[in-house]
Amino acid sequence: MVDKANRGRGKENRIEIVDKKKLISLCIPVYQNATSLEILYEEIKGHFDNSLKSYDFEICFTNDGSTDGSLEILKSLQKRDSRVRITNFTRNFGQNASTIAAHKLAKGDAIITISADLQDPTNLIPRMIVEWEKGVEFVICFRGGRNDSILNKVTSLIYYSMIRFHTSKEIPIGGFDCYLLSKRALDKLNAFSDRGFVRSFHFDLFSLGYKVSKVPYTRLKRVHGKSQIRFFKRFFLFIEALTSTSYIPLRIMTILGVGISTFGFLWAFGIFLQWMRGESPFEGWSAIMVAILIIGGLIILMLGMIGEYIWKIYQETKKRPDYIIDEIIESDEQ
Structure with a gap:
Protein backbone atom coordinates (compact mmCIF):
# COMPACT_ATOMS: atom_id res chain seq x y z
CA MET A 1 0.00 0.00 0.00
CA VAL A 2 1.13 3.52 -0.68
CA ASP A 3 1.03 5.93 2.21
CA LYS A 4 -1.34 8.71 1.25
CA ALA A 5 0.85 11.15 3.16
CA ASN A 6 3.79 10.34 0.86
CA ARG A 7 1.83 10.67 -2.33
CA GLY A 8 3.41 13.19 -4.66
CA ARG A 9 6.62 13.49 -2.65
CA GLY A 10 8.56 11.94 -5.48
CA LYS A 11 7.39 14.50 -7.95
CA GLU A 12 9.94 17.14 -8.94
CA ASN A 13 9.02 20.77 -9.04
CA ARG A 14 8.52 21.73 -12.66
CA ILE A 15 10.28 24.86 -13.91
CA GLU A 16 8.72 26.41 -16.93
CA ILE A 17 11.38 27.57 -19.36
CA VAL A 18 10.35 30.47 -21.48
CA ASP A 19 12.55 31.45 -24.40
CA LYS A 20 13.50 35.07 -24.11
CA LYS A 21 12.91 37.08 -27.24
CA LYS A 22 15.96 38.56 -28.90
CA LEU A 23 16.13 42.33 -28.57
CA ILE A 24 16.75 44.50 -31.63
CA SER A 25 17.91 48.07 -31.01
CA LEU A 26 17.09 50.65 -33.67
CA CYS A 27 19.66 53.47 -33.51
CA ILE A 28 18.40 56.62 -35.20
CA PRO A 29 20.22 59.99 -35.28
CA VAL A 30 17.74 62.86 -35.52
CA TYR A 31 18.38 66.35 -36.85
CA GLN A 32 15.53 68.49 -38.17
CA ASN A 33 13.34 65.43 -38.89
CA ALA A 34 10.10 66.54 -37.24
CA THR A 35 7.92 65.71 -40.27
CA SER A 36 9.05 62.09 -40.58
CA LEU A 37 9.38 60.83 -36.99
CA GLU A 38 5.75 59.78 -36.43
CA ILE A 39 5.68 57.88 -39.74
CA LEU A 40 9.06 56.27 -39.02
CA TYR A 41 7.91 55.07 -35.60
CA GLU A 42 4.67 53.61 -36.94
CA GLU A 43 6.47 51.78 -39.75
CA ILE A 44 9.02 50.26 -37.36
CA LYS A 45 6.31 49.25 -34.89
CA GLY A 46 4.30 47.73 -37.73
CA HIS A 47 7.18 45.43 -38.69
CA PHE A 48 7.60 44.18 -35.13
CA ASP A 49 3.85 43.73 -34.70
CA ASN A 50 3.74 41.50 -37.76
CA SER A 51 6.68 39.83 -39.51
CA LEU A 52 9.06 40.43 -36.58
CA LYS A 53 6.69 39.69 -33.69
CA SER A 54 9.07 37.00 -32.40
CA TYR A 55 11.53 39.78 -31.48
CA ASP A 56 11.50 42.55 -28.92
CA PHE A 57 12.68 45.99 -29.97
CA GLU A 58 13.72 49.37 -28.68
CA ILE A 59 14.25 52.61 -30.59
CA CYS A 60 17.21 54.71 -29.48
CA PHE A 61 16.76 58.20 -30.87
CA THR A 62 19.51 60.81 -30.57
CA ASN A 63 18.30 64.39 -30.92
CA ASP A 64 21.28 66.30 -32.28
CA GLY A 65 20.25 69.84 -31.38
CA SER A 66 17.15 69.97 -33.62
CA THR A 67 15.25 73.25 -33.61
CA ASP A 68 12.18 72.18 -35.60
CA GLY A 69 10.23 70.51 -32.79
CA SER A 70 11.75 67.05 -33.24
CA LEU A 71 12.40 66.70 -29.50
CA GLU A 72 8.77 67.39 -28.61
CA ILE A 73 7.61 64.72 -31.06
CA LEU A 74 10.13 62.24 -29.64
CA LYS A 75 8.91 62.94 -26.11
CA SER A 76 5.34 62.32 -27.26
CA LEU A 77 6.36 58.97 -28.76
CA GLN A 78 8.19 58.01 -25.58
CA LYS A 79 5.10 58.67 -23.46
CA ARG A 80 3.08 56.36 -25.71
CA ASP A 81 5.69 53.61 -25.91
CA SER A 82 8.26 52.79 -23.23
CA ARG A 83 10.42 51.11 -25.87
CA VAL A 84 11.35 54.56 -27.18
CA ARG A 85 14.53 55.94 -25.59
CA ILE A 86 15.87 59.42 -26.25
CA THR A 87 19.31 60.96 -25.88
CA ASN A 88 19.09 64.72 -26.16
CA PHE A 89 22.26 66.74 -26.86
CA THR A 90 22.83 70.27 -25.59
CA ARG A 91 23.56 71.40 -29.17
CA ASN A 92 24.36 70.05 -32.61
CA PHE A 93 27.45 67.81 -32.49
CA GLY A 94 27.13 66.12 -35.89
CA GLN A 95 25.98 62.77 -37.25
CA ASN A 96 29.01 60.81 -36.05
CA ALA A 97 28.45 61.94 -32.46
CA SER A 98 24.72 61.12 -32.73
CA THR A 99 25.47 57.64 -34.01
CA ILE A 100 28.06 56.96 -31.31
CA ALA A 101 25.63 58.04 -28.58
CA ALA A 102 22.85 55.81 -29.95
CA HIS A 103 25.25 52.86 -30.17
CA LYS A 104 26.28 53.28 -26.54
CA LEU A 105 22.68 53.56 -25.35
CA ALA A 106 21.56 50.40 -27.18
CA LYS A 107 21.06 47.18 -25.22
CA GLY A 108 20.04 44.85 -28.04
CA ASP A 109 21.41 41.53 -29.22
CA ALA A 110 21.80 43.36 -32.53
CA ILE A 111 21.62 47.03 -33.46
CA ILE A 112 20.31 48.55 -36.66
CA THR A 113 21.25 52.08 -37.65
CA ILE A 114 18.84 53.71 -40.08
CA SER A 115 18.17 57.27 -41.27
CA ALA A 116 15.30 59.28 -39.80
CA ASP A 117 14.33 60.86 -43.13
CA LEU A 118 12.69 57.67 -44.54
CA GLN A 119 14.92 57.63 -47.63
CA ASP A 120 16.14 54.25 -46.42
CA PRO A 121 12.94 52.15 -46.41
CA THR A 122 12.12 50.44 -43.13
CA ASN A 123 11.39 47.16 -44.93
CA LEU A 124 15.17 46.73 -44.92
CA ILE A 125 14.95 45.88 -41.22
CA PRO A 126 13.49 42.36 -41.65
CA ARG A 127 15.90 41.65 -44.50
CA MET A 128 18.91 42.53 -42.34
CA ILE A 129 17.65 40.44 -39.43
CA VAL A 130 17.31 37.42 -41.75
CA GLU A 131 21.00 37.78 -42.68
CA TRP A 132 21.99 38.23 -39.03
CA GLU A 133 20.18 35.03 -38.04
CA LYS A 134 22.41 33.21 -40.53
CA GLY A 135 25.36 34.07 -38.28
CA VAL A 136 26.54 37.22 -40.04
CA GLU A 137 27.94 39.84 -37.65
CA PHE A 138 27.79 42.82 -40.02
CA VAL A 139 25.06 43.53 -42.57
CA ILE A 140 24.90 46.61 -44.78
CA CYS A 141 22.22 47.89 -47.11
CA PHE A 142 23.87 49.42 -50.16
CA ARG A 143 22.24 51.69 -52.71
CA GLY A 144 21.79 49.89 -55.97
CA GLY A 145 19.97 52.99 -57.16
CA ARG A 146 18.75 56.28 -55.75
CA ASN A 147 15.85 58.61 -56.52
CA ASP A 148 17.83 61.79 -55.94
CA SER A 149 18.63 64.83 -58.03
CA ILE A 150 21.35 64.54 -60.65
CA LEU A 151 23.62 66.80 -58.57
CA ASN A 152 23.22 64.58 -55.49
CA LYS A 153 23.84 61.45 -57.55
CA VAL A 154 27.02 62.87 -59.11
CA THR A 155 28.46 64.30 -55.89
CA SER A 156 27.69 61.09 -53.97
CA LEU A 157 29.30 59.00 -56.72
CA ILE A 158 32.45 61.14 -56.59
CA TYR A 159 32.52 61.10 -52.79
CA TYR A 160 32.18 57.33 -52.38
CA SER A 161 34.52 56.62 -55.29
CA MET A 162 37.23 58.67 -53.58
CA ILE A 163 36.51 57.00 -50.24
CA ARG A 164 36.78 53.55 -51.84
CA PHE A 165 40.05 54.47 -53.56
CA HIS A 166 41.68 55.73 -50.37
CA THR A 167 40.21 53.35 -47.78
CA SER A 168 38.53 50.05 -48.68
CA LYS A 169 37.36 48.62 -51.99
CA GLU A 170 34.73 46.68 -50.04
CA ILE A 171 32.72 49.87 -49.45
CA PRO A 172 29.86 49.84 -51.99
CA ILE A 173 30.19 52.35 -54.82
CA GLY A 174 26.77 53.79 -53.93
CA GLY A 175 27.64 54.11 -50.26
CA PHE A 176 25.52 53.07 -47.29
CA ASP A 177 24.00 54.55 -44.14
CA CYS A 178 21.82 51.64 -43.04
CA TYR A 179 23.51 48.67 -41.35
CA LEU A 180 23.18 45.98 -38.69
CA LEU A 181 25.82 44.98 -36.15
CA SER A 182 25.72 42.06 -33.76
CA LYS A 183 26.24 42.79 -30.09
CA ARG A 184 29.74 41.36 -30.32
CA ALA A 185 30.67 43.55 -33.28
CA LEU A 186 29.14 46.62 -31.62
CA ASP A 187 31.20 46.08 -28.48
CA LYS A 188 34.34 46.05 -30.63
CA LEU A 189 33.27 49.24 -32.41
CA ASN A 190 32.44 51.00 -29.13
CA ALA A 191 35.96 50.19 -27.91
CA PHE A 192 37.44 52.50 -30.55
CA SER A 193 38.86 55.50 -28.73
CA ASP A 194 39.10 57.93 -31.67
CA ARG A 195 36.99 61.03 -31.31
CA GLY A 196 33.93 61.06 -33.54
CA PHE A 197 35.16 64.34 -35.02
CA VAL A 198 38.08 62.58 -36.70
CA ARG A 199 36.46 59.24 -37.55
CA SER A 200 35.18 57.72 -40.75
CA PHE A 201 32.41 55.31 -39.78
CA HIS A 202 32.44 53.54 -43.15
CA PHE A 203 36.11 52.69 -42.71
CA ASP A 204 35.71 51.80 -39.00
CA LEU A 205 32.92 49.34 -39.72
CA PHE A 206 34.90 47.51 -42.40
CA SER A 207 38.07 47.59 -40.31
CA LEU A 208 36.37 45.34 -37.73
CA GLY A 209 37.15 42.48 -40.08
CA TYR A 210 33.87 40.60 -39.77
CA LYS A 211 32.27 38.89 -42.73
CA VAL A 212 29.88 41.30 -44.45
CA SER A 213 26.50 40.54 -45.97
CA LYS A 214 25.22 43.14 -48.45
CA VAL A 215 21.56 43.86 -49.09
CA PRO A 216 20.78 45.97 -52.20
CA TYR A 217 17.96 48.51 -52.33
CA THR A 218 16.86 51.65 -54.14
CA ARG A 219 17.07 54.78 -52.06
CA LEU A 220 13.75 56.60 -51.95
CA LYS A 221 13.17 60.17 -52.97
CA ARG A 222 13.17 62.53 -50.02
CA VAL A 223 9.70 63.86 -49.25
CA HIS A 224 10.17 64.87 -45.60
CA GLY A 225 12.37 67.87 -44.83
CA LYS A 226 15.50 68.95 -46.64
CA SER A 227 18.89 67.30 -46.84
CA GLN A 228 21.47 68.91 -44.57
CA ILE A 229 24.34 67.75 -46.80
CA ARG A 230 25.30 69.94 -49.73
CA PHE A 231 28.13 69.72 -52.25
CA PHE A 232 30.72 71.49 -50.10
CA LYS A 233 29.65 69.48 -47.03
CA ARG A 234 30.36 66.30 -48.98
CA PHE A 235 33.73 67.69 -50.04
CA PHE A 236 34.71 68.44 -46.44
CA LEU A 237 33.40 65.04 -45.33
CA PHE A 238 35.72 63.48 -47.90
CA ILE A 239 38.68 65.45 -46.52
CA GLU A 240 37.74 64.31 -43.01
CA ALA A 241 37.49 60.68 -44.08
CA LEU A 242 40.69 60.82 -46.12
CA THR A 243 42.86 62.36 -43.43
CA SER A 244 41.34 60.09 -40.77
CA THR A 245 42.07 56.83 -42.53
CA SER A 246 44.92 57.26 -45.00
CA TYR A 247 48.54 58.39 -45.19
Whole structure:
Protein backbone atom coordinates (compact mmCIF):
# COMPACT_ATOMS: atom_id res chain seq x y z
CA MET A 1 0.00 0.00 0.00
CA VAL A 2 1.13 3.52 -0.68
CA ASP A 3 1.03 5.93 2.21
CA LYS A 4 -1.34 8.71 1.25
CA ALA A 5 0.85 11.15 3.16
CA ASN A 6 3.79 10.34 0.86
CA ARG A 7 1.83 10.67 -2.33
CA GLY A 8 3.41 13.19 -4.66
CA ARG A 9 6.62 13.49 -2.65
CA GLY A 10 8.56 11.94 -5.48
CA LYS A 11 7.39 14.50 -7.95
CA GLU A 12 9.94 17.14 -8.94
CA ASN A 13 9.02 20.77 -9.04
CA ARG A 14 8.52 21.73 -12.66
CA ILE A 15 10.28 24.86 -13.91
CA GLU A 16 8.72 26.41 -16.93
CA ILE A 17 11.38 27.57 -19.36
CA VAL A 18 10.35 30.47 -21.48
CA ASP A 19 12.55 31.45 -24.40
CA LYS A 20 13.50 35.07 -24.11
CA LYS A 21 12.91 37.08 -27.24
CA LYS A 22 15.96 38.56 -28.90
CA LEU A 23 16.13 42.33 -28.57
CA ILE A 24 16.75 44.50 -31.63
CA SER A 25 17.91 48.07 -31.01
CA LEU A 26 17.09 50.65 -33.67
CA CYS A 27 19.66 53.47 -33.51
CA ILE A 28 18.40 56.62 -35.20
CA PRO A 29 20.22 59.99 -35.28
CA VAL A 30 17.74 62.86 -35.52
CA TYR A 31 18.38 66.35 -36.85
CA GLN A 32 15.53 68.49 -38.17
CA ASN A 33 13.34 65.43 -38.89
CA ALA A 34 10.10 66.54 -37.24
CA THR A 35 7.92 65.71 -40.27
CA SER A 36 9.05 62.09 -40.58
CA LEU A 37 9.38 60.83 -36.99
CA GLU A 38 5.75 59.78 -36.43
CA ILE A 39 5.68 57.88 -39.74
CA LEU A 40 9.06 56.27 -39.02
CA TYR A 41 7.91 55.07 -35.60
CA GLU A 42 4.67 53.61 -36.94
CA GLU A 43 6.47 51.78 -39.75
CA ILE A 44 9.02 50.26 -37.36
CA LYS A 45 6.31 49.25 -34.89
CA GLY A 46 4.30 47.73 -37.73
CA HIS A 47 7.18 45.43 -38.69
CA PHE A 48 7.60 44.18 -35.13
CA ASP A 49 3.85 43.73 -34.70
CA ASN A 50 3.74 41.50 -37.76
CA SER A 51 6.68 39.83 -39.51
CA LEU A 52 9.06 40.43 -36.58
CA LYS A 53 6.69 39.69 -33.69
CA SER A 54 9.07 37.00 -32.40
CA TYR A 55 11.53 39.78 -31.48
CA ASP A 56 11.50 42.55 -28.92
CA PHE A 57 12.68 45.99 -29.97
CA GLU A 58 13.72 49.37 -28.68
CA ILE A 59 14.25 52.61 -30.59
CA CYS A 60 17.21 54.71 -29.48
CA PHE A 61 16.76 58.20 -30.87
CA THR A 62 19.51 60.81 -30.57
CA ASN A 63 18.30 64.39 -30.92
CA ASP A 64 21.28 66.30 -32.28
CA GLY A 65 20.25 69.84 -31.38
CA SER A 66 17.15 69.97 -33.62
CA THR A 67 15.25 73.25 -33.61
CA ASP A 68 12.18 72.18 -35.60
CA GLY A 69 10.23 70.51 -32.79
CA SER A 70 11.75 67.05 -33.24
CA LEU A 71 12.40 66.70 -29.50
CA GLU A 72 8.77 67.39 -28.61
CA ILE A 73 7.61 64.72 -31.06
CA LEU A 74 10.13 62.24 -29.64
CA LYS A 75 8.91 62.94 -26.11
CA SER A 76 5.34 62.32 -27.26
CA LEU A 77 6.36 58.97 -28.76
CA GLN A 78 8.19 58.01 -25.58
CA LYS A 79 5.10 58.67 -23.46
CA ARG A 80 3.08 56.36 -25.71
CA ASP A 81 5.69 53.61 -25.91
CA SER A 82 8.26 52.79 -23.23
CA ARG A 83 10.42 51.11 -25.87
CA VAL A 84 11.35 54.56 -27.18
CA ARG A 85 14.53 55.94 -25.59
CA ILE A 86 15.87 59.42 -26.25
CA THR A 87 19.31 60.96 -25.88
CA ASN A 88 19.09 64.72 -26.16
CA PHE A 89 22.26 66.74 -26.86
CA THR A 90 22.83 70.27 -25.59
CA ARG A 91 23.56 71.40 -29.17
CA ASN A 92 24.36 70.05 -32.61
CA PHE A 93 27.45 67.81 -32.49
CA GLY A 94 27.13 66.12 -35.89
CA GLN A 95 25.98 62.77 -37.25
CA ASN A 96 29.01 60.81 -36.05
CA ALA A 97 28.45 61.94 -32.46
CA SER A 98 24.72 61.12 -32.73
CA THR A 99 25.47 57.64 -34.01
CA ILE A 100 28.06 56.96 -31.31
CA ALA A 101 25.63 58.04 -28.58
CA ALA A 102 22.85 55.81 -29.95
CA HIS A 103 25.25 52.86 -30.17
CA LYS A 104 26.28 53.28 -26.54
CA LEU A 105 22.68 53.56 -25.35
CA ALA A 106 21.56 50.40 -27.18
CA LYS A 107 21.06 47.18 -25.22
CA GLY A 108 20.04 44.85 -28.04
CA ASP A 109 21.41 41.53 -29.22
CA ALA A 110 21.80 43.36 -32.53
CA ILE A 111 21.62 47.03 -33.46
CA ILE A 112 20.31 48.55 -36.66
CA THR A 113 21.25 52.08 -37.65
CA ILE A 114 18.84 53.71 -40.08
CA SER A 115 18.17 57.27 -41.27
CA ALA A 116 15.30 59.28 -39.80
CA ASP A 117 14.33 60.86 -43.13
CA LEU A 118 12.69 57.67 -44.54
CA GLN A 119 14.92 57.63 -47.63
CA ASP A 120 16.14 54.25 -46.42
CA PRO A 121 12.94 52.15 -46.41
CA THR A 122 12.12 50.44 -43.13
CA ASN A 123 11.39 47.16 -44.93
CA LEU A 124 15.17 46.73 -44.92
CA ILE A 125 14.95 45.88 -41.22
CA PRO A 126 13.49 42.36 -41.65
CA ARG A 127 15.90 41.65 -44.50
CA MET A 128 18.91 42.53 -42.34
CA ILE A 129 17.65 40.44 -39.43
CA VAL A 130 17.31 37.42 -41.75
CA GLU A 131 21.00 37.78 -42.68
CA TRP A 132 21.99 38.23 -39.03
CA GLU A 133 20.18 35.03 -38.04
CA LYS A 134 22.41 33.21 -40.53
CA GLY A 135 25.36 34.07 -38.28
CA VAL A 136 26.54 37.22 -40.04
CA GLU A 137 27.94 39.84 -37.65
CA PHE A 138 27.79 42.82 -40.02
CA VAL A 139 25.06 43.53 -42.57
CA ILE A 140 24.90 46.61 -44.78
CA CYS A 141 22.22 47.89 -47.11
CA PHE A 142 23.87 49.42 -50.16
CA ARG A 143 22.24 51.69 -52.71
CA GLY A 144 21.79 49.89 -55.97
CA GLY A 145 19.97 52.99 -57.16
CA ARG A 146 18.75 56.28 -55.75
CA ASN A 147 15.85 58.61 -56.52
CA ASP A 148 17.83 61.79 -55.94
CA SER A 149 18.63 64.83 -58.03
CA ILE A 150 21.35 64.54 -60.65
CA LEU A 151 23.62 66.80 -58.57
CA ASN A 152 23.22 64.58 -55.49
CA LYS A 153 23.84 61.45 -57.55
CA VAL A 154 27.02 62.87 -59.11
CA THR A 155 28.46 64.30 -55.89
CA SER A 156 27.69 61.09 -53.97
CA LEU A 157 29.30 59.00 -56.72
CA ILE A 158 32.45 61.14 -56.59
CA TYR A 159 32.52 61.10 -52.79
CA TYR A 160 32.18 57.33 -52.38
CA SER A 161 34.52 56.62 -55.29
CA MET A 162 37.23 58.67 -53.58
CA ILE A 163 36.51 57.00 -50.24
CA ARG A 164 36.78 53.55 -51.84
CA PHE A 165 40.05 54.47 -53.56
CA HIS A 166 41.68 55.73 -50.37
CA THR A 167 40.21 53.35 -47.78
CA SER A 168 38.53 50.05 -48.68
CA LYS A 169 37.36 48.62 -51.99
CA GLU A 170 34.73 46.68 -50.04
CA ILE A 171 32.72 49.87 -49.45
CA PRO A 172 29.86 49.84 -51.99
CA ILE A 173 30.19 52.35 -54.82
CA GLY A 174 26.77 53.79 -53.93
CA GLY A 175 27.64 54.11 -50.26
CA PHE A 176 25.52 53.07 -47.29
CA ASP A 177 24.00 54.55 -44.14
CA CYS A 178 21.82 51.64 -43.04
CA TYR A 179 23.51 48.67 -41.35
CA LEU A 180 23.18 45.98 -38.69
CA LEU A 181 25.82 44.98 -36.15
CA SER A 182 25.72 42.06 -33.76
CA LYS A 183 26.24 42.79 -30.09
CA ARG A 184 29.74 41.36 -30.32
CA ALA A 185 30.67 43.55 -33.28
CA LEU A 186 29.14 46.62 -31.62
CA ASP A 187 31.20 46.08 -28.48
CA LYS A 188 34.34 46.05 -30.63
CA LEU A 189 33.27 49.24 -32.41
CA ASN A 190 32.44 51.00 -29.13
CA ALA A 191 35.96 50.19 -27.91
CA PHE A 192 37.44 52.50 -30.55
CA SER A 193 38.86 55.50 -28.73
CA ASP A 194 39.10 57.93 -31.67
CA ARG A 195 36.99 61.03 -31.31
CA GLY A 196 33.93 61.06 -33.54
CA PHE A 197 35.16 64.34 -35.02
CA VAL A 198 38.08 62.58 -36.70
CA ARG A 199 36.46 59.24 -37.55
CA SER A 200 35.18 57.72 -40.75
CA PHE A 201 32.41 55.31 -39.78
CA HIS A 202 32.44 53.54 -43.15
CA PHE A 203 36.11 52.69 -42.71
CA ASP A 204 35.71 51.80 -39.00
CA LEU A 205 32.92 49.34 -39.72
CA PHE A 206 34.90 47.51 -42.40
CA SER A 207 38.07 47.59 -40.31
CA LEU A 208 36.37 45.34 -37.73
CA GLY A 209 37.15 42.48 -40.08
CA TYR A 210 33.87 40.60 -39.77
CA LYS A 211 32.27 38.89 -42.73
CA VAL A 212 29.88 41.30 -44.45
CA SER A 213 26.50 40.54 -45.97
CA LYS A 214 25.22 43.14 -48.45
CA VAL A 215 21.56 43.86 -49.09
CA PRO A 216 20.78 45.97 -52.20
CA TYR A 217 17.96 48.51 -52.33
CA THR A 218 16.86 51.65 -54.14
CA ARG A 219 17.07 54.78 -52.06
CA LEU A 220 13.75 56.60 -51.95
CA LYS A 221 13.17 60.17 -52.97
CA ARG A 222 13.17 62.53 -50.02
CA VAL A 223 9.70 63.86 -49.25
CA HIS A 224 10.17 64.87 -45.60
CA GLY A 225 12.37 67.87 -44.83
CA LYS A 226 15.50 68.95 -46.64
CA SER A 227 18.89 67.30 -46.84
CA GLN A 228 21.47 68.91 -44.57
CA ILE A 229 24.34 67.75 -46.80
CA ARG A 230 25.30 69.94 -49.73
CA PHE A 231 28.13 69.72 -52.25
CA PHE A 232 30.72 71.49 -50.10
CA LYS A 233 29.65 69.48 -47.03
CA ARG A 234 30.36 66.30 -48.98
CA PHE A 235 33.73 67.69 -50.04
CA PHE A 236 34.71 68.44 -46.44
CA LEU A 237 33.40 65.04 -45.33
CA PHE A 238 35.72 63.48 -47.90
CA ILE A 239 38.68 65.45 -46.52
CA GLU A 240 37.74 64.31 -43.01
CA ALA A 241 37.49 60.68 -44.08
CA LEU A 242 40.69 60.82 -46.12
CA THR A 243 42.86 62.36 -43.43
CA SER A 244 41.34 60.09 -40.77
CA THR A 245 42.07 56.83 -42.53
CA SER A 246 44.92 57.26 -45.00
CA TYR A 247 48.54 58.39 -45.19
CA ILE A 248 48.34 58.54 -49.01
CA PRO A 249 48.23 62.39 -49.17
CA LEU A 250 51.50 62.53 -47.25
CA ARG A 251 53.04 59.92 -49.54
CA ILE A 252 51.88 61.89 -52.60
CA MET A 253 53.54 65.01 -51.17
CA THR A 254 56.81 63.09 -50.79
CA ILE A 255 56.64 61.79 -54.37
CA LEU A 256 55.77 65.25 -55.72
CA GLY A 257 58.60 66.79 -53.74
CA VAL A 258 61.12 64.31 -55.13
CA GLY A 259 59.76 64.69 -58.66
CA ILE A 260 59.71 68.49 -58.67
CA SER A 261 63.17 68.68 -57.09
CA THR A 262 64.57 66.27 -59.67
CA PHE A 263 62.95 68.25 -62.49
CA GLY A 264 64.35 71.49 -61.02
CA PHE A 265 67.89 70.15 -60.88
CA LEU A 266 67.68 68.82 -64.43
CA TRP A 267 66.27 72.12 -65.66
CA ALA A 268 69.03 74.03 -63.87
CA PHE A 269 71.62 71.75 -65.44
CA GLY A 270 70.12 72.35 -68.90
CA ILE A 271 70.18 76.13 -68.36
CA PHE A 272 73.82 75.87 -67.28
CA LEU A 273 74.74 73.98 -70.45
CA GLN A 274 72.99 76.59 -72.62
CA TRP A 275 74.79 79.37 -70.74
CA MET A 276 78.11 77.62 -71.35
CA ARG A 277 77.35 77.70 -75.10
CA GLY A 278 76.46 81.36 -74.88
CA GLU A 279 72.76 80.80 -75.48
CA SER A 280 69.81 82.27 -73.61
CA PRO A 281 67.51 79.48 -72.36
CA PHE A 282 64.39 81.68 -72.51
CA GLU A 283 63.35 85.29 -72.72
CA GLY A 284 60.95 87.23 -70.49
CA TRP A 285 59.37 86.38 -67.21
CA SER A 286 56.54 84.12 -68.38
CA ALA A 287 58.33 80.82 -67.74
CA ILE A 288 59.55 82.01 -64.34
CA MET A 289 56.07 83.13 -63.28
CA VAL A 290 54.50 79.85 -64.42
CA ALA A 291 57.07 77.86 -62.44
CA ILE A 292 56.60 80.03 -59.33
CA LEU A 293 52.80 79.81 -59.45
CA ILE A 294 52.74 76.05 -59.98
CA ILE A 295 55.30 75.25 -57.33
CA GLY A 296 53.89 77.85 -54.94
CA GLY A 297 50.39 76.46 -55.35
CA LEU A 298 51.62 72.93 -54.67
CA ILE A 299 53.43 74.10 -51.54
CA ILE A 300 50.31 75.81 -50.21
CA LEU A 301 48.21 72.73 -50.99
CA MET A 302 50.68 70.48 -49.18
CA LEU A 303 50.83 72.78 -46.17
CA GLY A 304 47.05 72.77 -46.02
CA MET A 305 46.92 68.98 -46.08
CA ILE A 306 49.59 68.72 -43.40
CA GLY A 307 47.58 71.24 -41.40
CA GLU A 308 44.54 68.92 -41.59
CA TYR A 309 46.54 66.11 -40.00
CA ILE A 310 48.00 68.41 -37.35
CA TRP A 311 44.51 69.73 -36.54
CA LYS A 312 43.25 66.19 -35.99
CA ILE A 313 46.19 65.43 -33.71
CA TYR A 314 45.47 68.62 -31.77
CA GLN A 315 41.79 67.70 -31.41
CA GLU A 316 42.72 64.27 -30.12
CA THR A 317 45.15 65.63 -27.53
CA LYS A 318 42.48 67.89 -26.00
CA LYS A 319 40.45 64.81 -25.02
CA ARG A 320 37.16 66.66 -25.19
CA PRO A 321 33.97 64.57 -25.28
CA ASP A 322 32.34 63.77 -28.61
CA TYR A 323 29.08 65.20 -27.31
CA ILE A 324 27.39 66.57 -24.21
CA ILE A 325 24.09 65.01 -23.15
CA ASP A 326 21.43 67.34 -21.82
CA GLU A 327 19.13 64.50 -20.77
CA ILE A 328 18.29 60.86 -21.39
CA ILE A 329 14.56 60.25 -21.56
CA GLU A 330 13.43 56.68 -21.03
CA SER A 331 11.00 54.59 -19.05
CA ASP A 332 11.85 53.55 -15.50
CA GLU A 333 11.53 49.98 -16.73
CA GLN A 334 14.65 50.33 -18.88
